[in-house]
Amino acid sequence: MNTLLRPQWIHYVKYTSMVILLAFFINLMVSLIVSGVSDGGSTIEQIDIFAVLMIALGLLLGSLMMLKRVIYGAGIVTFAGLIYMLFTLSNPAIQTLDFHAEYVMMIGIFVMISFSYDKEIKKKGVELTILKHKIEHIEQNHQITKSMMEITPEMLLDDDLDKLLDRILRKAIELIPRAQSGSILIKQGGIMEFRAAVGYNIDSLKKINLHFEDMFQYKIGNLYEPAVIQDIRTFNEQNLNMDMSDTDVIKVSVAKAVLTCAITLNKQIYGFINLDNLEDQHAFQNQDKLLIKHLAQQIEIALKNHALVEEIYKMSQLDALTGVFSRKHHEKLIQQIFQDAKANPSTFCIAVIDVNELKKVNDTYGHSIGDAYLVHFTKIVKEHLDQDIIFSRTGGDEFVLAFPHCDTICASDQLNRIRAQFKHNPLVVGELKIEVGFGWGIACYPNDGLDLTQLMKVSDKRMYEDKRRTKQIA
Numbered sequence: 524m525n526t527l528l529r530p531q532w533i534h535y536v537k538y539t540s541m542v543i544l545l546a547f548f549i550n551l552m553v554s555l556i557v558s559g560v561s562d563g564g565s566t567i568e569q570i571d572i573f574a575v576l577m578i579a580l581g582l583l584l585g586s587l588m589m590l591k592r593v594i595y596g597a598g599i600v601t602f603a604g605l606i607y608m609l610f611t612l613s614n615p616a617i618q619t620l621d622f623h624a625e626y627v628m629m630i631g632i633f634v635m636i637s638f639s640y641d642k643e644i645k646k647k648g649v650e651l652t653i654l655k656h657k658i659e660h661i662e663q664n665h666q667i668t669k670s671m672m673e674i675t676p677e678m679l680l681d682d683d684l685d686k687l688l689d690r691i692l693r694k695a696i697e698l699i700p701r702a703q704s705g706s707i708l709i710k711q712g713g714i715m716e717f718r719a720a721v722g723y724n725i726d727s728l729k730k731i732n733l734h735f736e737d738m739f740q741y742k743i744g745n746l747y748e749p750a751v752i753q754d755i756r757t758f759n760e761q762n763l764n765m766d767m768s769d770t771d772v773i774k775v776s777v778a779k780a781v782l783t784c785a786i787t788l789n790k791q792i793y794g795f796i797n798l799d800n801l802e803d804q805h806a807f808q809n810q811d812k813l814l815i816k817h818l819a820q821q822i823e824i825a826l827k828n829h830a831l832v833e834e835i836y837k838m839s840q841l842d843a844l845t846g847v848f849s850r851k852h853h854e855k856l857i858q859q860i861f862q863d864a865k866a867n868p869s870t871f872c873i874a875v876i877d878v879n880e881l882k883k884v885n886d887t888y889g890h891s892i893g894d895a896y897l898v899h900f901t902k903i904v905k906e907h908l909d910q911d912i913i914f915s916r917t918g919g920d921e922f923v924l925a926f927p928h929c930d931t932i933c934a935s936d937q938l939n940r941i942r943a944q945f946k947h948n949p950l951v952v953g954e955l956k957i958e959v960g961f962g963w964g965i966a967c968y969p970n971d972g973l974d975l976t977q978l979m980k981v982s983d984k985r986m987y988e989d990k991r992r993t994k995q996i997a
Contacts (some may be wrong), residue, residue: 528976531640532959533637534637535753536633536634536637536638536679537589537593537634537638540597540630540633540634541586541587541589541590542937543630543740544582544585544589544600544630544631544963545583545586545626546665547582547623547626547627548579548582548583548586550621551575551578551579551582551620551622552579553576553621554621554622555572555576555579555620557621571610571614571617572617574610574876575607575610575617575620577605578603578607578610579603580601581599581602581603581606582600582603582604582627584596584597584599585598585600585601585603585631586600587776588701589634592757593634593638594634594635594638594639594642597630597631597634597635597638598631600627600628600630600631600633601627601628601631601632601635602930603624604624604626604627604628604631605623605624605628607622607624607627608624608625611624620965629831629866632758632967641953647831660843660965666698666938684829685718685719686719687708687829688707688718688719689707689719689720689721691707691719691796691825692705692706692707692719692720692796693721695796695798695815696798696968697820698719698814698818699782699798699806699811699814699815699818701800701803701806701811702782702798702799703718703722703800703801703802704720704721704722704723704778704799704801705720705721705722705796705797705798705799706719706720706721706723706728706796706797706799707719707720707786707794707795707796708794708795708797709793709794710735710792710793710794712777712880713734713735714732714733714735715733715734715735715738715794715795716729716733717729717731717733718794723738723797735792738862739752739781739783740783740785746785746792747787747792748784748785748812748816749782749783749784749812749813749815749816749819749837750782750783750784750812751781751783751807751811752780752781753779753780753782753784753804753805753811753961755824758791766958771807771884774819776933778799778801779800779801779802779803779804779806780800780803780804780805780806780807781797781798781800781801782797782798782799782807782811782812782815783797783798783815784793784796784797784812784815784816784818784819785819786822786823787817787819787823788823788826788830789827793826796818796819796822798816817841839851839852840852842915842916844897844898844916845897845898845901845916846895846901847901847905847914847915847916848913848914848915848916849915849916850915850916850917850918852915853913853915853917853923853925856913856925857873857913857923858975859974860913860925860927861968861974861975863927864927864968864969867965868915869927869928870928870930870967870968870970871925871926871927871929871963871967871968872923872925872926872929872930872931872933872934872963872965872967873923873924873925873926873966873968873979873982874923874925874926874934874938874963874964874982875921875922875923875963875964875977875979875982875983875985875986876919876921876922876923876924876961876963876986877920877921877922877961877962877963877986877987877990878896878897878900878905878959878960878961879918879938879959879960879961879962879990880960881893881896881897881919882920883919884896884957888952888957891956892950892952892955895950895952896950896957896959897920897972899948899959900945900951900959900961901914901916901922903941903944903945903948903959904922904941906944907937907940907941907944908924908941908950909937909938911927911928911930911942912924912925912926912927912937913927915953915970924938929967929993931965931967931970934965934967935965938963938965942960942961942963942987945959945961946958946960960993960994962986962987962989962990963985963986963989964981964982964983964984964985964986964987964988964989965985966978966979966980966981966982966985
């Protein structure tokens with residue numbers, strides 16, 4: 524703002540102008556008296572005297588009005604001075620009065636210009652302040668987006684969700700002004716679980732029995748919009764089922780203000796992020812609500828990317844048709860089993876399996892039935908395998924089983940048990956019933972080979988021997 528029109532100076536202009544204008548009013552009234560108005564000896568006509576009095580009253584009214592409405596008051600003063608000047612042109616007798624209306628007009632115009640300019644300057648100042656806040660908000664949103672972009676690659680590579688949520692929470696406290704501590708809760712059915720905390724002991728918070736219906740947003744009926752809780756202790760005492768004697772629970776309860784917002788995923792409530800201030804009940808403003816909502820939206824994007832990558836990774840691990848491990852992932856798993864067996868001397872077995880008559884099923888009934896044939900086969904096998912057995916599809920009708928910490932007898936018992944299941948579980952498609960069979964061969968480390976290539980050759984050879992033997996029996 525211009526130095527001469529700072530608040531204190533603009534008030535000096537107003538009050539000085541009022542004093543001068545009141546002096547002009549008194550001067551005009553004295554001039555009327557001196558000219559003989561009081562004793563009727565004036566040469567001025569009565570109607571003219573009345574007009575001058577009205578102008579004087581307008582001058583007085585305008586001067587006093589400047590106390591509250593400066594520009595309007597100055598406008599009335601200016602108008603009164605103009606009327607007086609015009610009036611003197613048609614009434615020469617009035618010119619005898621010692622009153623300088625041009626000065627009154629000059630003062631009125633000066634005050635109007637000064638205060639109009641001051642008003643415009645203040646308006647521009649407000650606009651600049653608003654613009655500054657908008658720029659700050661954009662910059663803060665940019666920092667939030669940038670930070671989440673930095674965290675997102677970690678979310679794609681690290682399966683430890685709690686660790687990533689903790690990183691997000693710490694970054695949020697860093698970015699949101701006046702946030703000092705906080706927590707993130709994730710919805711598990713109807714229960715809200717604390718999964719990350721800064722400033723509190725997460726193990727203590729996990730003891731809190733918090734239901735989704737206990738959440739502040741649920742209580743106020745506004746789940747998806749950010750909110751500020753300014754009396755968190757009273758709210759907790761009335762709504763939460765927890766032991767208030769716990770030190771960290773008390774610390775949560777004495778927060779002066781809590782800025783909270785829902786985290787959504789696919790338009791459903793995924794959880795809530797809470798940022799706390801322990802000192803000031805009015806620490807969080809509406810601007811902060813916008814920031815935490817933007818942060819929650821960025822978290823949702825990161826979670827979606829994480830879920831997408833998990834799905835892609837899962838697809839790369841599993842065979843699309845049967846749901847067992849793919850050949851590529853099987854190679855990684857079997858290599859790990861082999862390295863573990865070498866490092867900690869132990870036995871493991873590999874079984875190569877070839878499903879019988881797949882080509883005949885495809886040629887006779889079509890590939891859709893052939894696919895159903897393979898799906899039925901893998902379903903029965905998975906239902907009767909121990910949990911630690913690795914089951915993979917390595918080709919069209921070829922599968923491999925890896926049995927960690929298992930010898931030949933152990934592996935053979937499981938395969939014989941599975942083969943027996945197929946006698947009572949044919950593939951049924953409508954009225955069609957197709958018996959499923961397979962051949963298998965087992966090789967075990969270290970008795971049948973000291974490397975994976977040798978073990979696969981031995982098990983493959985034994986599988987063909989088993990198929991020939993079962994055909995001869997049939």
